[in-house]
Amino acid sequence: MHSLDRFAREKLAALERDALRRTIVETVPDDGIHVMRGGRQLVSFSSNDYLNLTQHPKVKEAAIDAIRRYGTGAGASRLITGNHPLLTQLEERLAQLKGTEAACVFGSGYLANTGIIPALIGEGDVVLVDELAHACLWAGARITSGNVLAFRHNDVGHAEQLLRQHRSAAGRAIIATDGIFSMDGDLAPLAELGNLAEAHDAWLLVDDAHGIGVVGGGRGAAFASPRQPDIQLHMGTLSKALGSYGGYVCASQPVIDLLKTRARTLIYSTALPPASAAAALAALDVIESEPEYCARPLANARAFASAAGLPKPDSPIVPIIVGDARDALEASDILEREGFLVVAIRPPTVPAGTARLRFAFTALHDKGDIARLADLVRTRILAHA
């Protein structure tokens, strides 16, 4: 056997033993709520398409029109010839939504975070990252030559302690956090982090992948509390509530100008295709004109949590931490047998010993399905946890 094949097999066998091997299952997205998997129709509670905009007629139509007009691909990096007019429009609209001077659209959220942080942080600088922040914030921090420090989840006191220890020796400093945590659904203490950043001359980078479209009247996590926090870098994705694909960051004009000339994931990667930009623009039309619709995923999550006897969620994401990876798979199987798709989330996506079911609620989930799911969770999952 080739040594590479032997390596792959041994690695897979070890993962299999710990119930940590992942497999990719073909999923046909029917109407977005209902999906076909293994020949069965399931009601999905595992999609980040919170507003079901991937299936919205106006969003689809906008994408099709963009292909007719501009073609299927951007053809080059934005700095060469890939900067089609829809990207300019999209950046204006995102900056407006977040209340910043400017914005920059990237190929994906992952590319945004791995472009932004290394463009701003170098040797002798410091990056503080919430321990539960998304993998791509960690990836962005780790590819810098700065000093990368984890602070305990949502623990502003710990972040402050780290800044007291490390800030004065450092040149520049960034604090990076999710606005809404992707696997826990809780909100970061953004106002407090903003104050802390200001007190220590650090820059606050908030990843709002799960906030835009669904909290703060659709404007995101930064707008979810009465007092607006001081955030310099509003990052996010077009691939969740916006039903499209791509990433963005909203910031002041000089910061955006710098990122556009220095972020390697922008410079050395092809521009977002016209259809993706057009779909995101049409999604923003829906988000800006239908605030009641944007409030529905959270209302559905709260109805579920209340019926299942779980704490009131801050976002459309409701976790049930099971602990062991095998038990999480088993819990997911129980629900799947009853017609519900709730994918088990295992390490390394979440810390060891915190494997879980992650329920994601969307605007168009049926009230009866939610009630039935809550009932099952109460009697079949929580009763045995």
Ligand SMILES: *Cc1c(COP(=O)(O)O)cnc(C)c1O
């Ligand atoms: C999904 C996600 C990303 C990555 O965004 P993509 O556009 O899918 O690459 C980044 N940050 C968080 C918090 C996410 O949940």
